[in-house]
Amino acid sequence: MATHGNPEPDDEACRQVLQILALIGDKWTIQVVGRLGDRTLRFSELHRAITGISQRMLTLTLRQLERDGLVTRTVHPSVPPRVDYTLTALGTTLLDAAVALGEWATTHRHEITDNRRRYDTTHPPRTQS
Amino acid sequence: MATHGNPEPDDEACRQVLQILALIGDKWTIQVVGRLGDRTLRFSELHRAITGISQRMLTLTLRQLERDGLVTRTVHPSVPPRVDYTLTALGTTLLDAAVALGEWATTHRHEITDNRRRYDTTHPPRTQS
DNA sequence: CGGGATCCGCTTCGATACTG
DNA sequence: CAGTATCGAAGCGGATCCCG
Numbered sequence: 001m002a003t004h005g006n007p008e009p010d011d012e013a014c015r016q017v018l019q020i021l022a023l024i025g026d027k028w029t030i031q032v033v034g035r036l037g038d039r040t041l042r043f044s045e046l047h048r049a050i051t052g053i054s055q056r057m058l059t060l061t062l063r064q065l066e067r068d069g070l071v072t073r074t075v076h077p078s079v080p081p082r083v084d085y086t087l088t089a090l091g092t093t094l095l096d097a098a099v100a101l102g103e104w105a106t107t108h109r110h111e112i113t114d115n116r117r118r119y120d121t122t123h124p125p126r127t128q129s
Numbered sequence: 130m131a132t133h134g135n136p137e138p139d140d141e142a143c144r145q146v147l148q149i150l151a152l153i154g155d156k157w158t159i160q161v162v163g164r165l166g167d168r169t170l171r172f173s174e175l176h177r178a179i180t181g182i183s184q185r186m187l188t189l190t191l192r193q194l195e196r197d198g199l200v201t202r203t204v205h206p207s208v209p210p211r212v213d214y215t216l217t218a219l220g221t222t223l224l225d226a227a228v229a230l231g232e233w234a235t236t237h238r239h240e241i242t243d244n245r246r247r248y249d250t251t252h253p254p255r256t257q258s
Numbered sequence: 259c260g261g262g263a264t265c266c267g268c269t270t271c272g273a274t275a276c277t278g
Numbered sequence: 279c280a281g282t283a284t285c286g287a288a289g290c291g292g293a294t295c296c297c298g
Contacts, residue, residue, distance in 0.1 A: 020234035025154010043280055069244030080279045097233040104151040104226040115198030128277055172260055183292055209259045
């Protein structure tokens with residue numbers, strides 16, 4: 001393991017992993033991947049399927065996923081233009097891992113919500129007193 | 130689980146799950162939880178263990194984890210003051226799930242890195258020339 | 259030693275307008 | 279339909295000072 005502040009190769013791997021984990025926490029990435037889990041969708045279908053996302057964010061999210069090789073972007077030279085997005089094999093493995101985490105969240109969400117309520121009522125706002 | 134885009138009361142659960150997933154993607158949360166995985170640590174130990182984190186961010190991260198019931202905060206009335214942080218049972222289950230995702234990231238990080246390089250060299254910068 | 263309060267730059271994101 | 283370009287608002291995070 002990295003012992004001192006030396007930029008060892010280990011350290012870089014850590015940053016890479018952290019960077020990939022950030023994908024999961026991204027507000028939209030998981031929702032897009034989840035929608036593409038069972039079938040191919042076109043841009044407008046994704047846009048309608050995901051409540052509250054803007055075209056800008058959908059574009060940026062898809063671009064990043066394409067860059068990472070998690071989704072495939074297929075442009076059909078037709079009028080009007082049509083672009084299909086599909087999950088790659090790599091993307092599917094990510095979805096599997098994310099689903100596991102989603103199940104954890106689903107299982108414990110009430111517990112966590114209760115903990116928050118209890119904390120908020122127990123601990124007075126610490127600004128002065 | 131919601132299979133298709135119906136705005137059901139299910140929607141709130143979805144937001145809760147998303148909110149919890151955001152914990153994972155948080156820059157510091159996973160690192161803190163990971164450090165507390167095997168043993169109890171005090172504030173200064175965590176601060177030294179996690180490279181680059183500020184006291185502010187460490188405090189905020191720990192506060193949130195305490196609020197969610199993932200870590201326990203123990204204040205020892207001594208001079209100088211000493212505060213210990215420990216993972217709760219719930220926190221341990223999160224760590225397990227996160228580790229699985231971390232292994233996914235570790236396994237595929239080279240693949241993803243390569244995909245990015247390939248994408249960056251293949252796709253020219255789209256800002257018109 | 260373990261934080262709280264404040265200032266402040268930087269990134270992120272939503273809304274809007276425009277293009278092929 | 280599927281984007282791109284730009285602008286402005288909001289939030290995150292770092293640096294600093296101070297207190298129990």
